[in-house]
Amino acid sequence: MSFLSxxxxxxxxxxxxxxxxxxxxxxxxxxxxxxxLITSAQYTEFGRKHHFSNIYNIRDFKKAVPISEYDGLKxxxxxxxxxxxxxLWNSPINWFAKSSGTTSDKSKFIPMSDETLEDCHYKAAKDxxxxxxxxxxxxxxxxxxxxxxxxxHTVNPVNxxxxxxxxxxxxxxxxxxxxxxxxxxxxxxxxxxNWEDKLEKMALQxxxxxxxxxxxxxxxxxxxxxxxxxxxGKSTIAEVWPDLELYMHGGVSFTPYREQFKNIIGKPIHYxxxxxxxxxxxxxxxxxxxxxxxxxxxxxxxxxxxxxxEHGKEDPQTIGLKDxxxxxNYALVISTNGGxxxxxxxxxxxxxxxxxxxxxxxxxIKHYINAFGEEVIVDNSDKAVSMACRKxxxxxxxxxxxxxxxxxxxxxxxxxxxxxxxxPDNFETFVTELDTALQSINSDYEAKRYxxxxxxxxxxxxxxxxSFNRWLQQKGKLGGQHKIPRLCNERKYVExxxxxxxxxx
Numbered sequence: 046m047s048f049l050s051x052x053x054x055x056x057x058x059x060x061x062x063x064x065x066x067x068x069x070x071x072x073x074x075x076x077x078x079x080x081x082l083i084t085s086a087q088y089t090e091f092g093r094k095h096h097f098s099n100i101y102n103i104r105d106f107k108k109a110v111p112i113s114e115y116d117g118l119k120x121x122x123x124x125x126x127x128x129x130x131x132x133l134w135n136s137p138i139n140w141f142a143k144s145s146g147t148t149s150d151k152s153k154f155i156p157m158s159d160e161t162l163e164d165c166h167y168k169a170a171k172d173x174x175x176x177x178x179x180x181x182x183x184x185x186x187x188x189x190x191x192x193x194x195x196x197x198h199t200v201n202p203v204n205x206x207x208x209x210x211x212x213x214x215x216x217x218x219x220x221x222x223x224x225x226x227x228x229x230x231x232x233x234x235x236x237x238x239n240w241e242d243k244l245e246k247m248a249l250q251x252x253x254x255x256x257x258x259x260x261x262x263x264x265x266x267x268x269x270x271x272x273x274x275x276x277x278g279k280s281t282i283a284e285v286w287p288d289l290e291l292y293m294h295g296g297v298s299f300t301p302y303r304e305q306f307k308n309i310i311g312k313p314i315h316y317x318x319x320x321x322x323x324x325x326x327x328x329x330x331x332x333x334x335x336x337x338x339x340x341x342x343x344x345x346x347x348x349x350x351x352x353x354x355e356h357g358k359e360d361p362q363t364i365g366l367k368d369x370x371x372x373x374n375y376a377l378v379i380s381t382n383g384g385x386x387x388x389x390x391x392x393x394x395x396x397x398x399x400x401x402x403x404x405x406x407x408x409x410i411k412h413y414i415n416a417f418g419e420e421v422i423v424d425n426s427d428k429a430v431s432m433a434c435r436k437x438x439x440x441x442x443x444x445x446x447x448x449x450x451x452x453x454x455x456x457x458x459x460x461x462x463x464x465x466x467x468x469p470d471n472f473e474t475f476v477t478e479l480d481t482a483l484q485s486i487n488s489d490y491e492a493k494r495y496x497x498x499x500x501x502x503x504x505x506x507x508x509x510x511x512s513f514n515r516w517l518q519q520k521g522k523l524g525g526q527h528k529i530p531r532l533c534n535e536r537k538y539v540e541x542x543x544x545x546x547x548x549x550x
Contacts (some may be wrong), residue, residue: 060175067343068401072366079103079347082380085160090132091121091386103365112351112361112378112387115153121384122154128204133384134158140219141209142323154209155323161383162219165345169326172341173319176331177291182453183316186257189288190229193217194247194261194269195236210236212323229254240265248272256286260293260319262528263302264443267466270309281311289331295319298406298427301441304434305466320406324390325381328404337403342366343449344383350375355391356410374422376410393422412532416448417457417499419490423531425483430463432482437469443513443529447539449504462542464508476505506548516545 066076083106086452087097111117121132122141130137133156141154167248177344178184194362195213210218214236228251237243241259244265252273259266271428279285295318306316315333319326325346328338342348349363353374363378377390391411394404408423415421430441442464461479480503484491493499512530530538 060171061179064172064175065474067341068339071340071342071402074342075347075366076103078343078345079106079380082345082347082382085135085382086133086384088131088133089384091384095386105406106118107349107363107387110380110387112389114389114391116387118385122156126154126204126207126209128206133386134160134382135161138384138448139206139208139375140215141207142212142215143209144323153323155385156383157215158383160345161325161381162216164382166216166321166326167220169321169329169341169344172344173317173329176329176339177287177315177333178293178315180332181290184290185288186290187227187258189255190251191227191229191237191258191260192247192251192254192256193228194265225441227437229256232511244269244272248276249410252276252285254286255288257288258291258293259289263294263306264528265291266294266303267305267309267442274309282309283311285334289314289335290313291317293317293319295321298423298425300431301434301444303431305440322390322392324379324383324385324388327377331401331403335403337397337405340402340404342402347380349378349380349387350391350394351378352376353410366402369399369402371396371399374407395424399449408532411534412530414446414448414532414534416450416534417493419487419493419500421459421483421490421532424489425487426532428486429479430481432485433475433478434469436478437471437475438467439465439469439475442466442510445513445529445531445533445538446503446544447533447536449536456497456499456501459503460536460539462508462512463505464510464513464541468507472507476503479503479505506543508542512542512546516542519545 083092083097083100086092092098096111100106100109118133125132125138126141136158138156138158140157142157144153144155177186193213195211195217208218208462209215217232217235230247234243234250235247237246249271273282273285274280277285282289289310292310292314294316299316299318303316317330317333318338319330320328320338325349326341326344327346328340330337331339340348349365350369351361351363353376355361355363356376369375372395374393374395377392377394379388379390380386381388389410391409393407393410395407397403397405405424413420413422426444426446430444433439436440443459446459446461449460480494484494490500494502517529533539
């Protein structure tokens with residue numbers, strides 16, 4: 046089937062001019078997007094309430110619509126899940142992406158219109174493929190199968206016409222028929238909700254397939270890799286799937302996993318980061334492995350950027366693309382073709398380029414540690430863990446951290462729970478290197494650590510293998526897109542996990 050490669054590469058180059066149009070004129074593209082969104086939704090209940098028919102520019106839009114989190118739109122969404130229509134968006138909403146993000150006890154249900162599927166998620170996926178083939182014109186990726194580690198899908202018991210599932214499950218259920226020819230495993234296995242059984246069946250079905258690309262969360266991908274090696278007796282994934290050429294990842298930083306993937310795959314492949322959430326497809330590497338993802342500005346989402354100093358204010362202000370600064374953390378505020386209006390997504394991003402606009406995901410608004418003025422974000426902690434691993438030969442599976450508050454007898458500190466794939470040569474050296482790396486990355490943390498005046502050295506627990514999964518399983522959140530919260534400014538997760546570990550022992 047290698048004769049397909051030149052044809053696919055030619056089609057990708059033909060589509061490239063569409064990408065170049067919005068890539069070169071992102072501000073104009075965004076103006077067109079917001080105009081289209083407001084026009085489409087002006088006669089919805091939300092549009093009438095906020096006088097969309099009288100909005101003529103972005104300034105008017107910001108005055109008319111307040112920034113909202115999920116709870117602000119939840120009453121509309123609950124009515125939509127019960128069967129009402131034309132509330133937030135003008136076309137029927139019959140699908141909802143169940144968003145877990147990190148492990149919260151509450152689930153969010155994100156409305157998915159036909160426009161959300163076609164003009165955002167699927168359009169962005171085509172653009173990612175086009176960018177990859179433009180960079181790799183001789184690629185044979187589409188002559189094999191793409192392995193998708195997706196989520197589960199459940200019929201909503203409230204309304205027979207409305208269904209929900211993990212984002213990947215919703216996308217799989219609605220993908221065009223030819224998409225099923227290009228991916229593995231089959232839909233029955235891909236949508237299973239028991240992840241232990243699912244991974245086993247997935248391994249059995251795909252072991253003899255010609256898998257050329259993989260997309261999924263790094264932790265679950267590694268578990269599948271290890272099962273395949275056990276099953277086949279091979280020493281690397283390259284021996285199982287010799288034509289594997291691309292791994293697409295997103296959702297969590299790939300930095301702590303990069304060395305593990307390199308070793309277990311056993312040959313050089315391309316790594317392409319995507320920024321794809323239940324709420325929309327926002328960005329992807331234009332060039333695999335590039336520092337920064339190209340921001341998608343013509344995919345049904347209007348983007349605003351909130352300086353973190355505005356978060357928590359009664360009337361927080363946002364800026365547009367023209368006014369952003371490089372290497373500054375912004376909270377992302379979105380309006381979408383599924384009816385999310387000025388929705389505070391919860392992610393923080395940084396721009397690393399203005400021409401074109403490229404971003405990195407730096408963390409979550411609520412996932413940080415700032416108990417002592419240290420302002421540590423996930424981007425800091427991921428880099429520090431990676432640096433400590435390089436210095437000590439360690440490989441980290443996952444981690445979480447939280448503050449230890451002042452007491453009568455001791456200063457504050459950070460408490461880390463770390464699960465190693467490969468333990469460091471010397472655990473105490475690892476702790477020292479982790480602390481030193483974080484000080485080199487974050488000057489506020491460094492100042493608080495000076496002579497242990499405010500912060501004592503970090504307290505690090507070496508968890509036994511499988512500890513995090515046991516905690517996820519206890520919460521009914523094993524598998525899919527559920528992720529360990531890397532940082533938390535309170536001790537809820539750390540104490541829950543330590544309790545789960547003590548029970549497991």
